[in-house]
Amino acid sequence: MQESGMEQSDFEFRVDALLEQQKQAWPLAKTNFSGLQQVQSRTISFEGFKIQLQFNPERIRSSAAKTDAHSIQQRACFLCANSRPPEQRGLPFGEDYTVLINPFPIFEKHLTIPLNRHLPQEIATYFPDLLELSRQLPEYTVFYNGPKCGASAPDHFHFQAGKHQLMPINSEIEEVANRWGEVLFQDEKTRLVAVGGNYLRKLLYFRSASKEALQVQMNRIRGFLDERGQDGEPMMNLLANYRANEWELILFPRDQQRPRQFFAEGAGQILLSPASVEMGGLVILPRKEDFEQLTADDLRDIYEQVSINDADFEELKAKIKQRP
Incomplete structure (x- = not known):
């Protein structure tokens, strides 16, 4: 059944067919997608929103992935066509991408969409592709993890996509923006709202029916974030949805890849490496002890560490509010 305002595209029908074929023909995918039925979950509620926890031991490969340059050089790129398992099939998206199912899923429908060339994770050139993918996949949220913001393959550009509405932010964002948001920019095409610390994660929320207007705003914000002097691409995660002929885009500016708890030893360790999905709530x-013991205070502390700091967020908002 489609959500109100959604119509499944022909491309999305073909993606669903690929999912079903791979879940039947690829034993690894069949086992891990079936295993989602056994995944445990629990909710931590905050005032006006919630964080959903998922105990998913198969995701240890992603959560604990070594993404330093030396480790990447020592392994074959699992997103390159010549390194994929022989059972893995793909669906072309234009000339530049191949849609693959993710064999270690979080969602009942979980895709990885790599570029057909081995180039590093860097959104600037490919931002229009994120918007077009979300337009072609209206039942999905399409997301981008920066090279130091949860990407387990920072050496090979890719997007991911998951079944819409499985991240709490998908159903909360309008209410959250109305309750805690500050409008930074609005015209006849585009609305841009900043949401601050009450939501634990700081974010920018765009709504627009214009791809060109979103590109203009993204270029401006990327320029402002560049001024922070982070090494390489400014740290960020992006979530994109397309509903009722309009894009919804959420950008999370980041300060850290992983919180200090990730590197702690003994009882103080929490194996949590926030990426787009975690920023989406x-x-x-992957470890049961973390799933059972994580608290609301832990989440406040972890999100505060990895999100952009207060001073830089206020400066970013002030720059955005200046008319271009």
Whole structure:
């Protein structure tokens, strides 16, 4: 059944067919997608929103992935066509991408969409592709993890996509923006709202029916974030949806890849490496002890560490409010 305002595209029908074929023909995918039925979850409620925890031990490969340059050089790129398992099939998206199912899923429908060339994770050139993918996949949220913001393959550009509405932010964002948001920019095409610390994660929320207007705003914000002097691409996660002929885009500016708890030893360790899904309120935990023991205070502390700091966020908002 489609959500109100959604119509499944022909491309999305073909993606669903690929999912079903791979879940039947690829034993690894069949086992792990079936295993989602056994995944445990629990909710931590805050005032006006919630964080959903998922105990998913198969995601240890992503959560604990070594993404330093030396480790990447020592392994074959699992997103390159010549390194994929022989059972893995793909669906072309234009000339530049191949849609694959993710064999270690978080969602009942979970895709990885790599570029057909081995180039590093860097959104600037490919931002229009994020918008077009979300337009072609209206039942999905399409997301981008920066090279130091949860991407387990920072050496090979890719997007991911998951079944819409499985991240809490998908159903909360309008209410959250109305309750805690500050309008930074609005015209006849585009609305841009900043949401601050009451939501634990700081974010920018765009709504627009214009791809060109979103590109203009993204270029401006990328320029402002560049001024922070982070090494390489400014740290960020992006979530994109397309509903009722309009894009909804959420950008999370980041300060850290992983919180200090990730590197702690003994009882103080929490194996949590926030990526787009975690920033969207669905926290994936591969260890049962973390799933059972994580608290609201832990989440406040972890999100504060990895999100952009207060001073830089206020400066970013002030720059955005200046008319271009």
